[in-house]
Amino acid sequence: TKALKVVPEDPLTLNNRGLAYIETGAYEKALEDFSAAIKYDPQYAQAFHNRAGAYLFSGDIDAACRDYNQAFRMGYSNSKMMIDRFCNVSNDSARAETFIMLSQEQINSYRPERAINLLEHALLLKPENPKVYYWMGSAYQQMKNFTASETAYSKCIAYDPNNAIAYSKRAAIRGAFLSNPQGALSDLNIALGINPDIEEALYNRAVANAQNKKFEPAIADLTKILDKNPSQSKALFMRGLTYMQMGQKDKACADWNSALALGNNDAANYINRFCKP
Template sequence: MAAKNAVLDRGTEISGLLTQASPFRRKTTLPAALIALLALAGCSTTTSTDMITVDRAQGSQENISSLSSVINSSPQDPEGYNVRGTAYGRAGEFSRALEDFNRAIQLNPQFYQAYANRALVYRNMGKPVEAANDYNRSLQINPNYDVAYIGRGNIYRQAGRTNEAFNDFNKAIQLETTDGRAWHNRGLIYQLRGQHAQAIDDFSKAISLSANSPEPYNGRGISYVALNDDDNAFADFNRAIELNDKLAESWANQALVYERRGDKARAYKSYSHAMRLDPNYKPAQDGAARTRANT
């Protein structure tokens, strides 16, 4: 990969579906408001798809020394700073990453990838305004940069500006992005609008593009629940747990299906596990309160 193409803000790829589901017991109809609450929770997942997964090895002395030697041999080449900044960002060393992206941009003010990379670091530092400004600048330079549309769309979505977010995800998709987050995040907006068939299509596309990511499975499962397709919902929630068993939302979603089946004991067990993972996750708190007396 050329140094100028070093991009920090890329989604991961996902493996195939789990198709089998456990046999149903009696289905319990839950209030529509509860489904809406879980769908909303899915729109602000405990593991955001635009947050950096820290890999300390990226910041190892050996790796950084190697990248620094490239910079030392060509100190006026902005691409070396962009690559090292990407490594620092992935290692969670955000201040050093900013320094490198700043230098890359100083050397080449038209370096749109460096703006997008710096934007993601700002996003992870809790500075959405600075991040949005950098995404805007990246898109001014290259209006066809899908990564910047997805990144800016995430900022809009989390700020509740869903129409603007939808337009950004649409644009990335029109540009034929191969980043599954564009479909996943557009699916969340369809879901919020109650357009569950469209949401399921988008989550399925995200799954086909992004291996090993539980988020689209959780999203698609919630839309299946909203359409009373509990078999497919249960399969998706179980698959999400297989991919990452540390997410409270996956366990709470699985518990929801148990609850709809009338299996309150298993529902309470899964809700309780979700609470151990994230004591502040409200769907798990509420679900445990509903099912506790049945254990």
């Protein structure tokens, strides 16, 4: 902004400020700056490309694609990838998938607020799409809004009752953040009833059972994980804790030593406390 007071009609400065506005989610202000940059330099292809991005985050795929195509015609090659990904769609389902795809990228980049914005656009197009609610659950979890995350996963399950991963994710929220261990255990049992090989669900159920002193089922789940993935140091560490609670010190120490050899430094503390002669 300070630079604009000195050179108020500088396209490069306007473009850069537009990018900064996108970072903060101020898409209308970003559109204004990109449009001003184009006004002062109608051949500024990158400003067309960036304005397309602001339109996309604002939910206007048609306007975004017009600008991506214009930027590509002007020689900005980066726009071609965006055209191929997002502009060859013609129905609401496909457009909703576009927003879902974008939201996943934002979640992977730890920008959950942006992801929620995109998913809300997807909901307007396809309000009964379970994938929208699944990724909303993930985004809200990143934002530490655990109640909203649970609600989103519940809506995903309502539209897709056989989504084992959604049950597992909701269980993690209920068990770790919402003080609902019984709800978490119920979700994990359902998830593993649908797909008995979900490692995350097996591990979380083992933890829940161990906390409730149901040690044999906990050992069974952890052993199943380790039969398939012997280098899962977290499962080795947890099985060691469970064996120790069962009074089986030798087995606990063996698991902790194996976990330590795989780089699990938490195991070292327990080895020093319980396994030294």
